[in-house]
Amino acid sequence: MGKVFAFHGGVHPPENKKQSTRTPIAQAPLPKMLYIPLQQHIGIAANPVVNVGDRVLKGQLIAEPVGRISASLHAPTSGIVRSIGPHPVPHASGLESDCITLETDGQDEWIEHQGLQDYTRLEPSVLIEHIRQCGIAGMGGAGFPTDVKLHLGDDHIVNTLIINAAECEPYITADDMLMRERAADILSGIRIISHLLRPSHIMIGIEDNKPQAIHALEAVLKGCELNIDIRVVPTKYPSGGERQLIQLLTGLEVPSGRIPADIGIVCQNVGTATAIHRAVHFGEPLISRIVTVTGDAVAKPQNFEALIGTPFADLLEAANLYEGRLFRLVMGGPMMGVTVAHDQIPVIKTTNCIIAASDEEMPQAPPEQPCIRCNMCEQVCPVTLLPQQLYWFSKGREFDKARNHNLFDCIECGACAYVCPSSIPLVQYYRFAKSEIRTEEAEQRKADHARQRFEARQARLEREQAEKEARRKARAEEAARAQQSRKNTEAEKAQSASDSAAPAASAAPDLKQLKTAAAVARTKLKKARDAFKNAEDKGLDGIDALRATLTDLEQKSEEAEQAFKAAEQAEAAAAAEKGVDLKQLKIDAAMARAAVTKLERALTKTEDEQARREMETELVEARKKSDALNQSLSEHSPA
Amino acid sequence: MSLIRLSSPHVYKANSTANVMRLVMLAMLPGILAMTVFFGWGTVIQIIWAGLLALGFEAVILKLRKRPVLFHLNDGSAIVTAMLLAVAIPPFAPWWMTLVGVFVAIVLGKHLYGGLGQNPFNPAMVAYALLLISFPVEMTRWTAPFVLNGDGWQIAPFLDTLKAIFAAADNLWYDSFTGATPLDEIRHRGGLTTEEAWRQSTVLSQGIGAWHAVSAAWLMGGIFLLYRKVITWHAPISMLLALTLCSSMFFGFDPDNYADPFFHLSTGATMLAAFFIITDPVSSATSNRGRIVFGASIGILIFIIRTWGNYPDGVAFAVLLMNLAAPFIDIYTQPRSYGHNRAKKGQGGKA
Ligand code: SF4
Ligand code: SF4
Numbered sequence: 002m003g004k005v006f007a008f009h010g011g012v013h014p015p016e017n018k019k020q021s022t023r024t025p026i027a028q029a030p031l032p033k034m035l036y037i038p039l040q041q042h043i044g045i046a047a048n049p050v051v052n053v054g055d056r057v058l059k060g061q062l063i064a065e066p067v068g069r070i071s072a073s074l075h076a077p078t079s080g081i082v083r084s085i086g087p088h089p090v091p092h093a094s095g096l097e098s099d100c101i102t103l104e105t106d107g108q109d110e111w112i113e114h115q116g117l118q119d120y121t122r123l124e125p126s127v128l129i130e131h132i133r134q135c136g137i138a139g140m141g142g143a144g145f146p147t148d149v150k151l152h153l154g155d156d157h158i159v160n161t162l163i164i165n166a167a168e169c170e171p172y173i174t175a176d177d178m179l180m181r182e183r184a185a186d187i188l189s190g191i192r193i194i195s196h197l198l199r200p201s202h203i204m205i206g207i208e209d210n211k212p213q214a215i216h217a218l219e220a221v222l223k224g225c226e227l228n229i230d231i232r233v234v235p236t237k238y239p240s241g242g243e244r245q246l247i248q249l250l251t252g253l254e255v256p257s258g259r260i261p262a263d264i265g266i267v268c269q270n271v272g273t274a275t276a277i278h279r280a281v282h283f284g285e286p287l288i289s290r291i292v293t294v295t296g297d298a299v300a301k302p303q304n305f306e307a308l309i310g311t312p313f314a315d316l317l318e319a320a321n322l323y324e325g326r327l328f329r330l331v332m333g334g335p336m337m338g339v340t341v342a343h344d345q346i347p348v349i350k351t352t353n354c355i356i357a358a359s360d361e362e363m364p365q366a367p368p369e370q371p372c373i374r375c376n377m378c379e380q381v382c383p384v385t386l387l388p389q390q391l392y393w394f395s396k397g398r399e400f401d402k403a404r405n406h407n408l409f410d411c412i413e414c415g416a417c418a419y420v421c422p423s424s425i426p427l428v429q430y431y432r433f434a435k436s437e438i439r440t441e442e443a444e445q446r447k448a449d450h451a452r453q454r455f456e457a458r459q460a461r462l463e464r465e466q467a468e469k470e471a472r473r474k475a476r477a478e479e480a481a482r483a484q485q486s487r488k489n490t491e492a493e494k495a496q497s498a499s500d501s502a503a504p505a506a507s508a509a510p511d512l513k514q515l516k517t518a519a520a521v522a523r524t525k526l527k528k529a530r531d532a533f534k535n536a537e538d539k540g541l542d543g544i545d546a547l548r549a550t551l552t553d554l555e556q557k558s559e560e561a562e563q564a565f566k567a568a569e570q571a572e573a574a575a576a577a578e579k580g581v582d583l584k585q586l587k588i589d590a591a592m593a594r595a596a597v598t599k600l601e602r603a604l605t606k607t608e609d610e611q612a613r614r615e616m617e618t619e620l621v622e623a624r625k626k627s628d629a630l631n632q633s634l635s636e637h638s639p640a
Numbered sequence: 641m642s643l644i645r646l647s648s649p650h651v652y653k654a655n656s657t658a659n660v661m662r663l664v665m666l667a668m669l670p671g672i673l674a675m676t677v678f679f680g681w682g683t684v685i686q687i688i689w690a691g692l693l694a695l696g697f698e699a700v701i702l703k704l705r706k707r708p709v710l711f712h713l714n715d716g717s718a719i720v721t722a723m724l725l726a727v728a729i730p731p732f733a734p735w736w737m738t739l740v741g742v743f744v745a746i747v748l749g750k751h752l753y754g755g756l757g758q759n760p761f762n763p764a765m766v767a768y769a770l771l772l773i774s775f776p777v778e779m780t781r782w783t784a785p786f787v788l789n790g791d792g793w794q795i796a797p798f799l800d801t802l803k804a805i806f807a808a809a810d811n812l813w814y815d816s817f818t819g820a821t822p823l824d825e826i827r828h829r830g831g832l833t834t835e836e837a838w839r840q841s842t843v844l845s846q847g848i849g850a851w852h853a854v855s856a857a858w859l860m861g862g863i864f865l866l867y868r869k870v871i872t873w874h875a876p877i878s879m880l881l882a883l884t885l886c887s888s889m890f891f892g893f894d895p896d897n898y899a900d901p902f903f904h905l906s907t908g909a910t911m912l913a914a915f916f917i918i919t920d921p922v923s924s925a926t927s928n929r930g931r932i933v934f935g936a937s938i939g940i941l942i943f944i945i946r947t948w949g950n951y952p953d954g955v956a957f958a959v960l961l962m963n964l965a966a967p968f969i970d971i972y973t974q975p976r977s978y979g980h981n982r983a984k985k986g987q988g989g990k991a
């Protein structure tokens with residue numbers, strides 16, 4: 002036995018595990034209808050491969066995975082596909098989602114299936130593909146497709162395999178009973194996993210409140226060739242959290258935002274190990290699992306081996322539900338489970354527990370009182386966060402600060418809310434803050450996209466502008482040349498004049514239009530801003546929609562403004578080009594005039610014959626030049 | 641079938657603010673008992689009087705603020721504040737002083753800032769500091785412990801005490817029951833060395849035992865609170881350690897002019913402050929590390945104010961000063977979270 006480390010915090014809620022361990026695992030009765038959700042795992046929902054009306058056999062593929070992170074689904078028993086469509090599913094949102102509805106025929110007729118002969122001789126990729134074909138997803142927590150975790154060997158060096166048998170949530174005993182009754186299957190599954198991952202060390206982490214399970218495991222481990230350690234950890238919630246268990250067993254912390262494989266560790270749940278065993282040795286896909294049905298509102302709390310898709314109602318009935326006593330139906334444990342509003346919700350691959358709680362057992366939380374900063378929440382947080390600070394930030398919508406205080410490392414274990422003397426539903430605040438931040442980020446991304454699009458457009462417009470400019474310059478040069486030879490024909494002159502006037506004339510109305518458009522956009526934006534501010538102040542619904550409109554308008558207004566400015570600049574540039582000519586001309590003319598006057602004055606003062614004659618010729622030249630300039634000036638100045 | 645949908649967790653520890661407050665009151669009993677035994681009925685009368693006033697003020701202001709009156713009165717926080725103030729002021733303090741004190745604590749110190757959980761300062765200490773500044777004479781006239789009265793176990797009778805508090809009592813009688821505290825004696829020893837002051841002062845040579853006993857009683861209550869996990873060790877232990885360290889240093893260096901560490905720990909409001917005042921969750925730093933810094937700073941400030949300051953006991957001012965610094969301490973004492981290499985300091989920037 003190696004050293005067991007500790008993690009910060011944790012709580013000791015009443016265990017309530019005895020109720021459901023009095024009888025062995027029972028086979029749940031075959032329900033009339035099975036509802037098999039297409040999405041039972043993290044990743045993309047599976048794609049149905051059967052049609053309504055088809056008869057399917059037990060173990061037959063009914064939906065295939067889509068993409069790498071997805072899992073296939075199989076018929077849990079023989080029967081007829083009745084429909085494929087929305088049905089209540091076990092999800093925190095309470096929304097419906099697509100399910101395959103299977104009407105069972107009671108024959109439980111298997112499709113032909115067989116295990117792999119000797120998996121140790123197979124290529125790992127073939128073995129993993131077989132496991133993938135059997136639709137195995139993690140059965141302890143979020144339901145991550147198992148084959149993906151087994152592939153990790155390629156990109157990561159795995160040195161430690163951790164089998165999670167902690168089962169720290171109160172009430173749940175599914176893994177406990179599985180270990181007591183099927184320890185050999187678990188070991189067989191561990192062998193397969195270790196064959197694939199080749200870890201140097203395997204640890205089974207189990208809480209010390211399961212002595213019988215520990216015993217059973219020890220018994221099958223005797224003489225086992227693998228390097229397996231059973232590590233008994235103190236009973237404390239949430240020691241079964243993946244990251245907490247890793248810390249308990251190895252003293253290592255998984256860096257924030259990384260996965261355990263990044264530090265050479267892979268975790269698998271005991272249920273998953275069993276499922277792998279059945280898949281490899283018997284070719285059975287994952288079509289059933291062990292579910293604890295417990296709570297004060299059932300007369301016979303116990304564990305059932307239930308088919309995936311079995312409605313909760315059937316299991317509750319099998320455990321003798323007292324209808325009148327039922328107050329809240331929880332799926333999962335009392336600390337992290339979600340309440341369901343509907344008893345037709347089916348068992349899925351990750352359903353480990355159903356608690357039919359009475360009012361006294363899980364009463365409504367007392368009303369929220371002011372936080373007294375008692376710090377009890379910090380004492381119990383397994384992630385060493387400051388739950389109280391996160392609460393103030395979430396409540397005050399200071400999301401940046403919440404994120405800076407590592408809000409996203411919160412595992413929503415509920416330990417802080419459990420101890421809070423002021424009955425503040427802390428986890429709800431964190432969920433709210435997280436979803437707000439995610440929405441904000443999505444919007445930010447959208448806005449960034451829009452900005453990029455806008456900038457690209459802007460660049461294109463500028464390019465076009467530059468090309469136009471070049472064209473106009475060429476035209477202007479031509480016009481200048483034409484001016485040189487303007488004495489040739491008056492017609493040519495007229496032509497060139499209309500040429501240079503044309504673009505200016507066509508630009509004018511354009512500019513005006515653009516200006517109006519920009520003003521209109523500005524007004525619209527202002528109105529939307531006011532509406533948004535108003536809605537925000539009053540906390541009205543539909544804020545998100547408003548925000549989206551606002552971003553949209555902001556962008557439009559900016560575009561209009563930019564377009565107007567660009568046009569204005571273009572015109573100014575055009576005008577400037579023309580202006581420079583005119584100005585230069587004026588200056589030249591004035592200088593010529595001045596030169597003439599100067600010469601005239603000098604002429605009157607000079608006595609020398611030779612100098613006078615020279616001056617006179619100079620004066621004639623100067624007069625000529627001045628006249629020419631004046632002529633051209635009068636031609637070019639606007640009438 | 642329609643069932644309610646609720647957020648996790650679905651179970652809660654049987655634990656409430658009112659419960660926490662009740663435990664604090666329970667933990668104060670030994671201290672109150674010791675004070676009554678050694679200093680007479682004054683403490684008990686003050687507690688009852690302050691408690692009634694606190695409930696009254698709290699109810700009125702809750703009503704004015706349109707809050708559910710009973711719901712909040714039930715949390716017991718007003719009574720705890722009143723009790724802390726009542727044990728901090730001299731047992732013979734006149735009734736109107738308590739009234740002013742409770743008013744300041746509940747109305748100004750707590751509700752003006754938004755009520756329970758929002759006050760940046762410890763309300764009882766705000767009131768205490770204000771009384772000390774406004775009525776220095778009354779606030780420093782402590783009942784002399786009975787051991788000083790020479791002829792055995794005599795404390796002022798209950799009715800006389802009541803009269804002394806609620807009506808202007810006969811001055812002569814009153815004077816014979818009041819005296820300075822050990823901290824006063826040490827500070828106002830003139831040119832005497834500590835040793836000489838000790839020998840000459842009746843308070844120090846005879847009455848000190850009573851103060852030790854009261855301190856021990858507060859300590860007991862504090863241990864109870866630690867045991868019941870109402871408070872954590874961080875602030876009290878670091879405060880006591882800091883005070884011990886400072887006083888040892890100065891005492892070791894110059895024993896003639898400085899009091900010994902044991903004297904600092906066992907007189908005045910040291911123990912009361914360590915376990916009942918600086919552990920007030922609302923106005924202290926929040927993280928564990930923060931509370932260590934918070935407590936240690938108070939310990940140092942207490943030593944400084946007691947030794948070189950002008951007031952008999954530094955506790956109230958030390959606490960208020962650090963209350964002011966608590967938010968700042970919080971920013972720099974974020975703990976290192978799981979999976980992060982370093983603790984974050986400060987709040988700026990994006991994570
Ligand atoms: S446990 Fe509750 S009351 Fe105490 S600090 Fe945390 S949030 Fe505030
Ligand atoms: S819910 Fe989050 S903040 Fe609360 S104890 Fe668990 S990890 Fe910490």
